Amino acid sequence: MKVGGSYTLPLLRQRAHELLQDPAILARCMPGCEDLKKIGPDEYEMQMKVVVSAVQGLFAGKVRITDQKPPESFRLIVEGSGKVGFMKGDGLLTLVPATVTTGVSILGSEGTEVRYEGDVQVGGTLAGVGQRLLDSTAKMIIRKFFEKLAEAGAETEQAAIVP
């Protein structure tokens, strides 16, 4: 399944790039992330509890970052499996300076558009019976992630400026 889209963060590109690779921030922003540990350079181990409607999936997996071109792009490889199924994702994230039109930013209108494009494979029971819902659910989870990231970003900026 192809996924793609973009989200504009009210953060400068350098800062957005840093945040997207900060394990503490990622752990906070990934919906259902219960644990994220660094196990090597650009490699993390993760526990996720995904709750979508009545479905609860516990996933254990790995996140790897490759093709680093700070601050403009990197590739994110995610793998996870649990009782209800497994998933594999591979995506290229590109960061482009952009103008923020909505939301509050203490930086004014300077922001960063994060474009993502990739391929997600889902298997097991989850995919067998949930095919119809995979696309809309994946989009929802990505949207939630960026919303939280924008929030976290705004908070850290605030903390840096107002001691």
Next chain:
Amino acid sequence: MIPQNFEYSAPTSLKEALALIAKGDAKVLAGGMSLIPLMKLRLAAPEHVVDLSRIADLKSVHEDGKGEFPGGALHLGALATHFEIESSALVRSKCPLLAEVASNIGDVQVRNVGTIGGSTAHADPAADYPAGLMALEAKVHLTTAKGERTLPIDQFIVDALSTALKPNELVREIIVPVETRGTGFSYQKLAQPASGFAVVGVAARVRKSAGKVTFVRVGVTGLAGKAFRATRVEKLLEGTSGSAADIQKAAAQAAEGVDANTDLHASADYRRQMTKVFTARALTQALSRAD
């Protein structure tokens, strides 16, 4: 096909039910048309299930002259089944769009057991009700052990399978307006043949006066993560004479600016195209029923 062990409670009053879910870790069972299959597949394994089916209060369907809508409102208890709504003389005469939507859900077995509250709280992006509820600008009455609140449907449904419902909160009623005389309505759906879910579904309400279209509401389900009101279509059709060309021109905007779903059964482009086609069909039938 056998669910994991779980604790089961079947309270007989709303108060008891609210006390049971107050801790926030129980799963509420209404008709069970979504939850039970998920439990049998072990995709859902709640430890505690609170079955609402014995609470008579939640089954009431009645009219209320004052309050929520200027022309009066119909209050549909969360446990009213699709069949009850489809066949209720009150709903058919006062809010016929909702009865028409209900009659299009799944199959007769599902309609006999599935409920409006359960379906709305589940917020499946391809469910039929949300299209009708958006077009009706319905409200959702929620309750906890401590208080109550009422949300417009477009604030209640947040995203695919996500609502504003808190873990300790229940959907008590869905509130829809009593339809103004002369309002035309239609629900047109492209059903997925195996599941009956809407690939796309479009609900329309229209009013005409002196040869002009004065009021249009269009709700679309199945196309995006959540059902929505196609306001561009509404604006384009209002004020026209409602000719076939006017309908085509307005319906062409139905999928504009929408991030469309894609799955094995229908690609995003196909869904967008079908949304335009079914919007035109819904508007055409609604206008032919308006007077």
